[in-house]
Amino acid sequence: MESGFHDHHSSDTRMVLLTDSEQVRRLSRIRAALGRQAEAMLVSDNANVYYLCGRVFAGYVYVPADPALKPLYFVRRPNHLAGEQVVMIRKPEEIPAKLHERGLDVPSSLALELGALSYSAAQRLMKVFTGSQFTDATPVLRHARSVKTEFEIEKLKASGRKQTMIYNRIPKLYREGMTDVELQIEIERALRLEGCLGQFRVSGDDMELFMGNVLTGDNADNPSPYDFAMGGAGLDPSIPVGANGTMIQPGKPVMVDVNGNFTGYMTDMTRCYCAGRPDDKAVRANECSRRICAELADMGRPGAEAKSLYERARAIAAEEGLEANFMGFHSHAGFVGHGVGIEVNELPVIAPRSRDLLEAGNVIALEPKFVLPGIGAVGIENTYVVRPDGPMECITGAREEITDLV
Amino acid sequence: MESGFHDHHSSDTRMVLLTDSEQVRRLSRIRAALGRQAEAMLVSDNANVYYLCGRVFAGYVYVPADPALKPLYFVRRPNHLAGEQVVMIRKPEEIPAKLHERGLDVPSSLALELGALSYSAAQRLMKVFTGSQFTDATPVLRHARSVKTEFEIEKLKASGRKQTMIYNRIPKLYREGMTDVELQIEIERALRLEGCLGQFRVSGDDMELFMGNVLTGDNADNPSPYDFAMGGAGLDPSIPVGANGTMIQPGKPVMVDVNGNFTGYMTDMTRCYCAGRPDDKAVRANECSRRICAELADMGRPGAEAKSLYERARAIAAEEGLEANFMGFHSHAGFVGHGVGIEVNELPVIAPRSRDLLEAGNVIALEPKFVLPGIGAVGIENTYVVRPDGPMECITGAREEITDLV
Numbered sequence: 001m002e003s004g005f006h007d008h009h010s011s012d013t014r015m016v017l018l019t020d021s022e023q024v025r026r027l028s029r030i031r032a033a034l035g036r037q038a039e040a041m042l043v044s045d046n047a048n049v050y051y052l053c054g055r056v057f058a059g060y061v062y063v064p065a066d067p068a069l070k071p072l073y074f075v076r077r078p079n080h081l082a083g084e085q086v087v088m089i090r091k092p093e094e095i096p097a098k099l100h101e102r103g104l105d106v107p108s109s110l111a112l113e114l115g116a117l118s119y120s121a122a123q124r125l126m127k128v129f130t131g132s133q134f135t136d137a138t139p140v141l142r143h144a145r146s147v148k149t150e151f152e153i154e155k156l157k158a159s160g161r162k163q164t165m166i167y168n169r170i171p172k173l174y175r176e177g178m179t180d181v182e183l184q185i186e187i188e189r190a191l192r193l194e195g196c197l198g199q200f201r202v203s204g205d206d207m208e209l210f211m212g213n214v215l216t217g218d219n220a221d222n223p224s225p226y227d228f229a230m231g232g233a234g235l236d237p238s239i240p241v242g243a244n245g246t247m248i249q250p251g252k253p254v255m256v257d258v259n260g261n262f263t264g265y266m267t268d269m270t271r272c273y274c275a276g277r278p279d280d281k282a283v284r285a286n287e288c289s290r291r292i293c294a295e296l297a298d299m300g301r302p303g304a305e306a307k308s309l310y311e312r313a314r315a316i317a318a319e320e321g322l323e324a325n326f327m328g329f330h331s332h333a334g335f336v337g338h339g340v341g342i343e344v345n346e347l348p349v350i351a352p353r354s355r356d357l358l359e360a361g362n363v364i365a366l367e368p369k370f371v372l373p374g375i376g377a378v379g380i381e382n383t384y385v386v387r388p389d390g391p392m393e394c395i396t397g398a399r400e401e402i403t404d405l406v
Numbered sequence: 407m408e409s410g411f412h413d414h415h416s417s418d419t420r421m422v423l424l425t426d427s428e429q430v431r432r433l434s435r436i437r438a439a440l441g442r443q444a445e446a447m448l449v450s451d452n453a454n455v456y457y458l459c460g461r462v463f464a465g466y467v468y469v470p471a472d473p474a475l476k477p478l479y480f481v482r483r484p485n486h487l488a489g490e491q492v493v494m495i496r497k498p499e500e501i502p503a504k505l506h507e508r509g510l511d512v513p514s515s516l517a518l519e520l521g522a523l524s525y526s527a528a529q530r531l532m533k534v535f536t537g538s539q540f541t542d543a544t545p546v547l548r549h550a551r552s553v554k555t556e557f558e559i560e561k562l563k564a565s566g567r568k569q570t571m572i573y574n575r576i577p578k579l580y581r582e583g584m585t586d587v588e589l590q591i592e593i594e595r596a597l598r599l600e601g602c603l604g605q606f607r608v609s610g611d612d613m614e615l616f617m618g619n620v621l622t623g624d625n626a627d628n629p630s631p632y633d634f635a636m637g638g639a640g641l642d643p644s645i646p647v648g649a650n651g652t653m654i655q656p657g658k659p660v661m662v663d664v665n666g667n668f669t670g671y672m673t674d675m676t677r678c679y680c681a682g683r684p685d686d687k688a689v690r691a692n693e694c695s696r697r698i699c700a701e702l703a704d705m706g707r708p709g710a711e712a713k714s715l716y717e718r719a720r721a722i723a724a725e726e727g728l729e730a731n732f733m734g735f736h737s738h739a740g741f742v743g744h745g746v747g748i749e750v751n752e753l754p755v756i757a758p759r760s761r762d763l764l765e766a767g768n769v770i771a772l773e774p775k776f777v778l779p780g781i782g783a784v785g786i787e788n789t790y791v792v793r794p795d796g797p798m799e800c801i802t803g804a805r806e807e808i809t810d811l812v
Contacts, residue, residue: 264644
């Protein structure tokens with residue numbers, strides 16, 4: 001397929017690294033919704049800026065709803081970007097005068113990222129555009145980004161291939177006597193050497209996590225304040241999630257859910273490992289997780305209700321006598337899947353009260369997981385693409401059985 | 407000294423992990439400023455919640471300005487926290503009724519974290535507290551946190567000792583033919599095995615970075631959109647900062663500025679390394695950086711103006727003929743130091759237009775760095791504690807000369 005990125009090197013000075021046609025595809029999706037609510041949109045959140053330009057910069061992308069008008073790029077930093085539509089500024093207060101210089105009026109209505117900007121930053125922009133009406137750009141951008149272009153799907157697939165390669169290597173990274181953290185550190189290193197960027201972007205304040213989550217034994221049932229499918233106490237109360245230094249014991253499953261960001265777009269995958277033979281209950285719960293993924297993948301077609309996928313997952317867990325263990329034991333996560341892409345928590349959300357309907361181009365991580373007291377956390381997670389016809393396409397390919405570490 | 411934390415294990419259910427006296431020290435600093443602007447403060451930002459409780463949870467800390475009233479903890483997650491002042495809630499709309507149940511009125515004026523909350527989240531809280539006047543809690547919290555307690559300084563020193571230990575080991579991690587990224591990955595692993603939590607918290611949207619920055623050769627002069635002292639192009643335009651895969655060349659300095667968060671409180675340290683003998687210019691610039699640190703450490707006493715420290719740093723760079731290279735070459739950072747603690751960008755800011763005055767208990771990273779075209783980035787960074795008398799105390803102790811990698 002056509003690449004959506006210009007060929008570029010790491011210090012490329014072109015403002016927009018997306019090809020024109022790729023950028024137009026993204027802009028038209030946004031403009032269709034924007035036109036109904038405002039004359040223009042001003043974007044500064046890093047994830048949204050990356051979506052619109054194929055690079056991150058400090059400043060603002062000004063997107064007129066009118067498709068005849070090109071976006072303008074008001075850049076604070078870096079100072080080497082070039083292009084006809086680039087306007088260097090020191091502060092947002094300069095924007096109205098710069099619009100006038102280009103023969104443009106200050107918009108009578110402007111969409112701002114009210115879900116991402118701090119209150120102070122939004123107030124400042126509202127003063128800059130005194131006289132404009134303000135609407136919220138966040139839902140428009142979140143919805144547009146939830147439907148990936150074919151080029152974005154190629155980036156996701158590339159991440160999925162690399163992540164799969166590392167997951168297949170996990171048994172080789174294990175040594176007897178390791179703790180959960182020690183195994184995680186070796187996986188982190190292997191991911192990084194394969195090109196993992198480390199950082200993964202999260203929308204909102206409800207999650208903090210470093211490189212991923214490796215859970216074994218009772219730690220899996222330690223509740224976390226964050227909005228993840230599984231918890232874990234973590235190493236320190238300042239970051240209370242994930243591995244806590246538990247020794248990996250023979251027969252106890254180890255759940256690995258680590259960073260799949262190799263391309264700016266991340267896949268999300270979870271697999272379980274075990275030193276020696278796992279408990280039969282663990283094997284059954286893992287098979288139940290696989291069954292849920294398979295059935296949901298088949299249901300996941302354009303128009304399907306996200307909440308019906310969740311209800312089906314819960315029903316299967318109940319059929320298999322695992323309802324009490326579904327998505328936690330002492331504490332339960334309220335969803336079984338979520339969109340992924342530039343950020344780890346995109347739309348749609350596969351949850352009981354979700355109003356999302358699936359669309360072709362959605363990329364969704366499904367993670368039906370179980371906590372079994374005395375055993376640990378079990379289950380798989382795959383990332384899927386919703387296709388116009390047929391079931392969702394899985395793009396995370398490591399083997400799904402509980403894999404022997406030794 | 408007395409520990410400021412209760413002894414605790416990783417799944418401790420006590421709401422507040424700080425000792426009473428440590429929490430009171432922190433609260434009194436906040437209440438002194440809060441009393442002048444509002445009846446109460448509502449805090450939900452993770453860094454601020456950690457500061458007030460010694461742990462992170464999802465929810466709100468309600469701090470009445472009146473010291474006779476204890477804080478209340480409105481907790482959404484996790485579901486296992488216990489204590490007299492804990493009130494479980496599902497959403498912030500429940501808070502006013504819960505206050506009434508405890509015989510408390512809704513405050514007539516309330517300080518909210520307007521610099522940290524999203525506009526949407528702040529608006530939601532403003533509706534919950536209809537009838538209250540709102541003020542900004544962010545400056546109060548930032549200023550309170552900039553003056554560390556002795557217990558916080560102990561946490562910082564513990565991070566500094568561990569970070570120093572790893573820096574001293576860097577020559578052993580180097581192998582000929584490595585790229586900047588490959589060396590960084592081995593340093594990341596060594597840090598993590600020594601207990602580094604990986605995640606470091608950043609205030610605001612102006613920075614994203616994974617584990618730190620290793621720069622060699624011309625990459626040091628690649629500008630970044632982020633508000634760091636040095637740039638680098640990074641591996642991918644989605645995270646444009648830091649190492650970009652440049653091969654480490656004999657005689658070219660390698661600048662290492664990596665994560666010092668071992669305790670929830672992070673130190674910031676930079677050192678330079680070189681495979682073989684570095685260029686004389688690099689040695690001179692590194693010595694200039696050391697001289698700036700030493701002179702500023704001596705100036706850094708309570709009452710000193712942050713901006714005079716910056717001006718002195720720039721003047722020393724000029725004396726040594728390095729003004730054009732100071733804090734970058736094609737692009738320049740606008741500061742030479744910054745507070746550190748729970749977040750990497752705390753107060754005070756050592757910059758030309760800073761109005762900050764130093765106070766005893768400030769913890770400040772000074773990082774006078776130089777970019778030498780054709781050579782790379784050179785300079786050191788240390789973390790210092792401002793003491794009531796005498797010069798600042800350095801808590802990052804790796805040797806400051808350019809260290810041979812081979």
